[in-house]
Amino acid sequence: MTGDSNREGIRGMANPRRYGIERFAYILMRIxxxxxxxxxxxxIYETSAILRGRAGWDEVLAMTQTVEGHIVLTLVIGMCVFHTVNGIRLMIVQGGIMTGKPGRADYPYTPRSQNARNKIAIYSAIVLAAVAMMYGLTVMFGEL
Amino acid sequence: MRESTIIRIHYATALASVAFVALHVMIRVTQGFADSLEFENVVANYQFLPYAGILEVILVLLSIHGFNGLRVVLLEIRQGRMYERGVTVACIVMMVAVIAYGSRTIFAMNMGAF
Known part of the structure; x- marks a missing residue:
């Protein structure tokens, strides 16, 4: 068996069970x-349809006000909330807050910065995104 | 420009975007989501100067933040002098194009296209 056969590529890199929730948050932030x-x-392109008058606007609106359109918008709400909350966490951490006190590097070399407060913040971002998506679904499908 | 300056701009545009986008979403939801998207309401929104101003600010902030974010993601994947310069120039060009295209809609509607 060669060393290369153990390579999992992007799937291995994205595996949240291998590198923890921090790696999962890192990938989710980029996605x-x-x-x-x-x-x-x-x-921006969609809203420019208003320059084509009522017909152009109604045409684009009809395209977005479908079940598929609402599902896409729900995903956008979820992405927006996660990106915002996790982004604020990253700004706070880069400011040196929530990183914990520096300590001696002892085995198993757990970084002090990857502490419970950060994990809770990441899980909170995911939960808040889910709640916002549910609210979005209620608003949009309530008006279908 | 130094990367430390760019990341400060990235964070500043992020925080400002959160405030302005929250305002934009609140205006839509308080008008009633479906009603706010009616043609007459959208035209009236564009012709109300403070709201048109908010849209223009959001357009600029999100374009800067978004395309710098794209640049960062692309630079994490691969490095190299030519590649980095190419990615930076391409992101700036796309950013300017999106701002110009979006501004055209806002200005035309605000100055009474309808």
Whole structure:
């Protein structure tokens, strides 16, 4: 068996059970960021339809006010909330808050910065995103 | 520009975006989500100067934050002098293009396209 056969590639890198919730948050931060950028550009294009008058606007609106459109918007809400809450956590951590006191590097070399407070903040971001998505679903599907 | 300055701009645009986008979403929800998207309401929103100003600010803030974020993600994947310069230039060009395209809608509607 060669060393390469053990390589799992991106799947191995993204495995949250191997590197913990911090790695999962790192990957999710990038995925949500790229997703939100894609939505932002699409939203700019979508809203420009108003320059084509009522017909153009109603055409685009009809496209977004479908079950699929609402599901996409729900995902955008979830991505937005996670990206915001986790982003604020990262700013706080980079400011030196929530990182814990420096200590001697003893086996098993658990970084002090990857502490319970950070884990709770990451899980909170995920829970808040789920709650916001449920609220979004209620608002949008309540008006279908 | 130094990366330390860029990351400060990245964080500043993030925090400002959160405030302005929250305002934008609140305006939509308080008007009633479906009603706020009616043609007349959207035209009226664009013609109300303070709201048009908020939209323009959001457009600029999110474009800077979003395309710098894309640049950071792309630079994490691969490094190299030419690659890094190419990614930076491409992101700046895309950012300017999105701001110009979005501003065209806001300005045209605010100045009475309808």
């Amino acid at each position: 949500t960021g790229l997703g939100l950028l894609a939505y932002f550009v699409a939203h």
